[in-house]
Amino acid sequence: xxxxxxxxxxxxxxxxxxxxxxxxxxxxxxxxxxxxxxxxxxxxxxxxxxxxxxxxxxxxxxxxxxxxxxxxxxxxxxxxxxxxxxxxxxxxxxxxxxxxxxxxxxxxxxxxxxxxxxxxxxxxxxxxxxxxxxxxxxxxxxxxxxxxxxxxxxxxxxxxxxxxxxxxxxxxxxxxxxxxxxxxxxxxxxxxxxxxxxxxxxxxxxxxxxxxxxxxxxxxxxxxxxxxxxxxxxxxxxxxxxxxxxxxxxxxxxxxxxxxxxxxxxxxxxxxxxxxxxxxxxxxxxxxxxxxxxxxxxxxxxxxxxxxxxxxxxxxxxxxxxxxxxxxxxxxxxxxxxxxxxxxxxxxxxxxxxxxxxxxxxxxxxxxxxxxxxxxxxxxxx
Amino acid sequence: xxxxxxxxxxxxxxxxxxxxxxxxxxxxxxxxxxxxxxxxxxxxxxxxxxxxxxxxxxxxxxxxxxxxxxxxxxxxxxxxxxxxxxxxxxxxxxxxxxxxxxxxxxxxxxxxxxxxxxxxxxxxxxxxxxxxxxxxxxxxxxxxxxxxxxxxxxxxxxxxxxx
Numbered sequence: 001x002x003x004x005x006x007x008x009x010x011x012x013x014x015x016x017x018x019x020x021x022x023x024x025x026x027x028x029x030x031x032x033x034x035x036x037x038x039x040x041x042x043x044x045x046x047x048x049x050x051x052x053x054x055x056x057x058x059x060x061x062x063x064x065x066x067x068x069x070x071x072x073x074x075x076x077x078x079x080x081x082x083x084x085x086x087x088x089x090x091x092x093x094x095x096x097x098x099x100x101x102x103x104x105x106x107x108x109x110x111x112x113x114x115x116x117x118x119x120x121x122x123x124x125x126x127x128x129x130x131x132x133x134x135x136x137x138x139x140x141x142x143x144x145x146x147x148x149x150x151x152x153x154x155x156x157x158x159x160x161x162x163x164x165x166x167x168x169x170x171x172x173x174x175x176x177x178x179x180x181x182x183x184x185x186x187x188x189x190x191x192x193x194x195x196x197x198x199x200x201x202x203x204x205x206x207x208x209x210x211x212x213x214x215x216x217x218x219x220x221x222x223x224x225x226x227x228x229x230x231x232x233x234x235x236x237x238x239x240x241x242x243x244x245x246x247x248x249x250x251x252x253x254x255x256x257x258x259x260x261x262x263x264x265x266x267x268x269x270x271x272x273x274x275x276x277x278x279x280x281x282x283x284x285x286x287x288x289x290x291x292x293x294x295x296x297x298x299x300x301x302x303x304x305x306x307x308x309x310x311x312x313x314x315x316x317x318x319x320x321x322x323x324x325x326x327x328x329x330x331x332x333x334x335x336x337x338x339x340x341x342x343x344x345x346x347x348x349x350x351x352x353x354x355x356x357x358x359x360x361x362x363x364x365x366x367x368x369x370x371x372x373x374x375x376x377x378x379x380x381x382x
Numbered sequence: 383x384x385x386x387x388x389x390x391x392x393x394x395x396x397x398x399x400x401x402x403x404x405x406x407x408x409x410x411x412x413x414x415x416x417x418x419x420x421x422x423x424x425x426x427x428x429x430x431x432x433x434x435x436x437x438x439x440x441x442x443x444x445x446x447x448x449x450x451x452x453x454x455x456x457x458x459x460x461x462x463x464x465x466x467x468x469x470x471x472x473x474x475x476x477x478x479x480x481x482x483x484x485x486x487x488x489x490x491x492x493x494x495x496x497x498x499x500x501x502x503x504x505x506x507x508x509x510x511x512x513x514x515x516x517x518x519x520x521x522x523x524x525x526x527x528x529x530x531x532x533x534x535x536x537x538x539x540x541x542x543x544x545x
């Protein structure tokens with residue numbers, strides 16, 4: 001994992017921008033996210049800060065791996081209209097990622113905000129440590145790794161993101177959830193808002209980095225004045241909204257939906273840590289009441305880095321959206337109709353025979369483990 | 383991504399003990415696979431060389447990211463390395479080696495690679511380019527290498543890239 005620290009203050013970033021610049025925030029979703037300087041969350045914060053200060057942000061681009069030049073080119077091609085208008089790109093990626101963006105967008109102002117300090121790893125607490133620093137840092141190799149705030153302190157870099165200097169003031173609106181008043185950001189996604197308020201709304205097809213699809217229907221909520229139930233992931237927050245997000249009736253419905261999802265897949269072989277398995281345990285379902293006769297399909301092990309088991313796929317479409325939106329490749333898609341619907345790679349080829357960049361965006365987004373990292377273990381028989 | 387190269391074979395066997403010691407190879411399937419030193423192919427290459435020379439390589443493991451403690455915890459949960467295995471050869475970058483060392487404190491973990499620097503990759507052109515080298519390899523900056531083997535490409539394919 002590449003370790004980077006912020007080298008630019010918010011004021012310095014603004015000095016690099018003009019008020020009439022049309023800005024795109026480019027955010028890598030890999031190493032830099034673990035260094036707390038990238039990913040969708042940080043891109044959103046920076047967007048809010050810039051808009052509040054009167055800058056024109058015309059887009060955000062979340063990229064699965066910014067150091068893959070071919071993926072950067074794909075993103076440019078897919079969002080040609082936005083990038084044609086853009087005059088400045090703020091890159092939330094390591095210096096390698098920045099080089100790729102600068103190469104592809106050589107006619108734009110490309111702004112780097114980080115300094116890459118070396119290579120490190122992820123500790124068991126999910127914390128990032130620097131183990132192999134670059135020589136210019138003056139630090140030696142450390143097996144246990146340096147804490148990033150210590151490195152930042154020594155090198156005169158910033159240990160956190162821009163919002164540590166100045167919190168963005170988003171426009172807030174009032175909503176009522178289960179009879180209680182709350183303040184949330186105007187226009188935010190209702191599911192995001194409810195989760196941030198502490199409501200444990202189950203969801204399988206939603207991922208903050210991806211566009212909402214409303215496929216799994218687990219996040220259905222009641223909204224006053226609306227006919228029927230609405231999926232929270234596809235609803236925007238509005239002032240004065242009155243929502244029922246939890247309750248006996250909704251719980252019963254969510255359990256029913258979960259049983260139907262379970263019937264679609266071979267739930268008995270789900271990974272213990274998958275999101276679906278977590279929900280099955282949470283709703284105390286031992287066996288679904290429904291059965292769907294499905295043929296067992298072969299496991300696709302053709303990729304060098306991951307395995308695809310279609311038998312535990314619930315057709316939530318997260319992998320398809322991740323492949324299109326984060327990697328920009330569109331290798332995965334739905335094929336066939338009705339109960340025969342399934343996810344296929346390119347023209348129904350084994351995934352290893354396609355142009356897959358192995359960026360792992362689809363694997364990271366899979367809620368069941370149908371796409372899982374490949375772990376090879378061989379014993380030499382003597 | 384980080385570019386690591388396998389050490390010369392002689393340097394690897396110098397670090398190994400006697401030929402009876404049971405050895406496991408842990409190979410990284412992330413950056414190291416792209417650079418040609420890790421992955422299943424990298425592990426197999428080293429395994430067969432060592433077996434041919436009489437070393438006792440008993441286990442080969444290929445893990446997605448050797449630099450992630452979570453990845454290694456998962457590995458330890460699924461695969462139990464016997465106490466008879468005294469040596470592990472790491473085919474990952476130095477950060478991966480450090481992570482394996484932390485996770486297998488009772489074993490001697492040998493780093494069989496050397497870090498060269500950071501790279502950008504172009505899968506369409508099947509090359510990667512060294513952009514941010516470590517000091518020792520500064521002279522190799524902007525060089526391009528073949529994906530999967532790590533061999534130097536004589537004719538550059540990624541143009542206009544500033545290092």
